[in-house]
Amino acid sequence: MDTDVTGPDEHDGGASAGGPADTADGAPTLGDLLLAVEELWPESLAENWDEVGLVAGHPSAPVNKVMFAVDPTLEVIEEAIEWGAELLITHHPLLLKGVTTVAATTPKGRAVHRLIESGTALLTVHTNGDSAVGGVSDVLADALGLQDVAPLTVAANGLPEEGIGRVGDLADAMSLGDFAAKVFGILPSVAGGVRVSGDKDGLVRRIAVCGGAGDSLFNEVSASNADVYVTADLRHHPASEAREAALDGRPYLVDVSHFASEWLWLPAAAAALGNVLADQGHDVEIQVSTTNSDPWDFILTPG
DSSP: OEEEOOOTTOOOOOOOOOOOOOSTTSOOBHHHHHHHHHHHSOGGGSOTTOOOEEEEOOTTSBOSEEEEESOOOHHHHHHHHHHTOSEEEESSOSOSSOOSOOOTTSHHHHHHHHHHHHTOEEEEOOHHHHHSTTSHHHHHHHHTTOEEEEEEEEOTTSOTTOEEEEEEEEEEEEEHHHHHHHHHHHSOOOTTOOEEESOTTOEEEEEEEEEEEOGGGHHHHHHTTOSEEEEEOOOHHHHHHHHHHOBTTBSEEEEEOHHHHHHTHHHHHHHHHHHHHHHTTOOOEEEEOOOOOOSOOOOOOOO
């Protein structure tokens, strides 16, 4: 078993180790992979509006190579095909909203055609990957060194430690400016950088985080008594209203790239799946996509 967890800006080739034969070519089936994924990120943890699970692929097909990525963009799909992945696991859904056609004249249709024509399966692990233990926000909290971590909102169908968002404490208080620099330092490089609202010299210790777009959780963040909230895609009005409602300016806000906040989960997810498959005796190469699918290319700032 070999898991390549290099980031968007670097790449190393993977290598596999031997295991028992599961199909004619010695590889586990897509069905085997689906069972392993369900063990880690149960579909029952997904939000009721979400669309997770298998998008394309036949459960009986053999899988030798798996690629993880944030987005099922055409560039990512081509990367997976070129590497020879039989399964692409993405955090974001390809078909979250209903479509009336998958004709190759549309972007979604071209993606579906490339997947099917190349024999590459696509699997979505979205809000179930957010909520599960070891999920997106857990990884973000761990990268920031948070202790005594708990969910911001507990999952309806999960364990007490499962749910959307996390809140925990730094070992030692630090200034908001230093904390923002810490956030910037753990994320992959993207054009948008990190935006901060609050007193640069204000001390922070209790930290709330939510990978991806998290401005729907302001009530939970306030109830958690967090000094600062780290999330992505903070819109003008929710952020402005949160600032107006804040007590003594808290929680401060740290707004990061949606892609960057969720990319951190990919190496951890790849390693977790690798461990489960190895325990089951399966022989699979796992690699993290090197494609930066953040939609922004550059930013202009004053000064």
